[in-house]
Amino acid sequence: MSDTDSFIEEVNEEVRRDRLYGYLRKYGWIAALAIISIVAAAAYNEYRKDQETAKAQALGDAMLAALSSNDDVARAGALADVTSETEQGAAVLAFMTAGAQAEAGQTEEAVQTLQSVAGNAEVPLIYRQVASFKSLILQSNSMDAELRRAGFEALAVPGVRLRLLAEEQLALLDVEAGDTDAxxxxxxxxxxxxxxxxxxxxxALQAMVALGGAPQATETAEDG
Structure with a gap:
């Protein structure tokens, strides 16, 4: 490379360097702001995760403390006094509270607790379906059979995870109605x-045998 070419290359490099510094002086604040925003967002996400973890741990500790009582009524009352700051946490708490209330003979209170979940559009659908199912089970001796049938039929549809359990309850309603064939x-x-x-x-097999039916051979299902 000649001295002239070398000199031109040095000049071009200097021009590019000056141009880069000019861009940095003019637009460098944008890059700095972007970096600060990224760091702040990451810090906020970590803070939020820590807060959610702390809330979950606090709820778990409160539920364990409520469950420590050996008295059914006291345990149900203690669980009813626990509060959750999240909708999903409140749903889980409601299931435990309803279970304790049912054990304590507080069936109406348990049904109300479950219905508060079943009617809450803010919680995942599966939670609402489970609450509806449990509520119908608890009302087996108090709710009209046709109303219970309608409730279970709403759950015995494709796509619902409780579909087969709802079908089982419908079969039991058929037995209750004296419709053995159905x-x-x-x-x-x-x-x-x-x-x-x-x-x-x-x-299902045991029920069919008890009803005098002749079950057809089926493949053994997997545990689940």
């Missing part, structure tokens, strides 16, 4: 379903 058909359908668990399959 119950046997429904229990057989449950046994043949690809999503049936081994536990539910056994219950």
């Amino acid at each position: 119950a046997l058909e429904r229990f057989q359908t449950i046994m043949d379903d690809a999503e049936v668990t081994s536990g539910l399959q056994r219950r």
